[in-house]
Amino acid sequence: MAAGLYIHVPFCRRKCPYCNFYSIAAEPELLERYTQAVCRNLRHYACAEPVDTVYFGGGTPSLLSPAQIAQILETAADCFTLSPDTEVTMEANPAAAAPEQLRRFRESGVNRLSFGVQSLSDSQLKRLGRLHTAQEAVETVCAAAAAGFDNLSCDLMLALPGQTPEELEQTIREMTRLPIVHISAYLLKIEPGTPFARQQIAAQCPDEDAAADLYLQAVEQLNAAGFAQYEISNFAKPGFESRHNCKYWHCEPYLGIGPSAHSCWNGKRFFVPSSAASFLEQPVQTVETADGAPCTLEERLMLGLRLTEGVPAAWLAEKKAAVERYCKLGFLRRTGDRVAFTPKGFLVSNTILAELVL
Structure with missing residues (x-):
């Protein structure tokens, strides 16, 4: 990858x-x-x-x-x-x-x-x-x-x-x-x-x-x-x-360079403080760890559901009833073995994700 x-x-x-x-x-x-x-x-x-x-x-x-x-x-x-x-x-x-x-x-x-x-x-x-x-x-x-x-x-x-x-x-x-x-x-x-x-x-x-x-x-x-x-x-x-x-959105690795840049690198999420002065003066950019164990299933769900391709339905097996309810309401759709938001669903995605991910 x-x-x-x-x-x-x-x-x-x-x-x-x-x-x-x-x-x-x-x-x-x-x-x-x-x-x-x-x-x-x-x-x-x-x-x-x-x-x-x-x-x-x-x-x-x-x-x-x-x-x-x-x-x-x-x-x-x-x-x-x-x-x-x-x-x-x-x-x-x-x-x-x-x-x-x-x-x-x-x-x-x-x-x-x-x-x-x-x-x-x-x-x-x-x-x-x-x-x-x-x-x-x-x-x-x-x-x-x-x-x-x-x-x-x-x-x-x-x-x-x-x-x-x-x-x-x-x-x-x-x-x-x-x-x-x-x-x-x-x-x-x-x-x-x-x-x-x-x-x-x-x-x-x-x-x-x-x-x-x-x-x-x-x-x-x-x-x-x-x-x-x-x-x-x-x-x-x-x-x-x-x-x-x-x-x-696919939880793939990326390295951020520069003040306020974020990274998902070597199994950790970290960010650089928002200070150009510090970045210019330090031999190596200062970083602060945001997450020492990123890309959990919950995170993959939240990021993957931003995409119209959605996520595997198997990831939401424990939330099947909620998925079916939101499909009937027109906020989610099932295509084959995947679940995704509809355009209408994207507008209220934060509310729905709170139920699907927690």
Whole structure:
């Protein structure tokens, strides 16, 4: 079983008002020190472990230069057994990716880009604090395709302040016409401590029932456009599911490098504290153990049921009555010897999992 590498790039030009991920302001000197810190940590963990996915998440990984990305990938290739067809994903901000830079990222070894588009409504993008316009997003995605990327993904946010079914329908229609093969669609969640929370933006957002309707609308429209749902929030054309993210849901090993990165490695779950200063200064990243015995049956159930492929029915043998009840209610479905959530079931999955897993 091949592992994955996750590289957290904690830098942004400006923090979005809804975001609670760890990130700091980008400065050229910090970007170079960060690159060197990632490389020395990769050398620390070096082993013969086969690796077939590398994911640069953030933050805004596209703030690193193509040369810095190439250096990290070359170090990873020296430290692990990288598969010839390794999926190398980089998250990118449409406002921070010029056409020539995209071409150079492709040459550096990146073969999959995930753009934080979020919406193709200029009014919504402004409300979300995004630095790009709808037209700039479209142009950047098309430029990435012209640069040789055939594995492109866009993020889409649902239940935005004042969002209507018509507005969402238009964004999805325009987004699915782009040269992309994957869409991640997330319901906006107002996180404590964010500017959106302090501004009480939740009062302007669709209520729970309206948000559920928008989610189901997105599922239906994306499926009709050829983007099949394979996870609660992820949709892809056949064969273009995110191989890296599937490792999380299949309880496969992955190593995280960088402040706030998480790992499931050598039989333990651990994470790096959210401190860029510590990560840059320490010879090896400090880690804290989150779980010394991960991937229990309960955890495999919780993660596996995020996927539309579901889990073996045998895993839920002791909950057969509950499974049958939720199947009759339309929240679960049985396909052969597997059990999975329906789109309607995904909306209340936490409640149902509390009964199925405990």
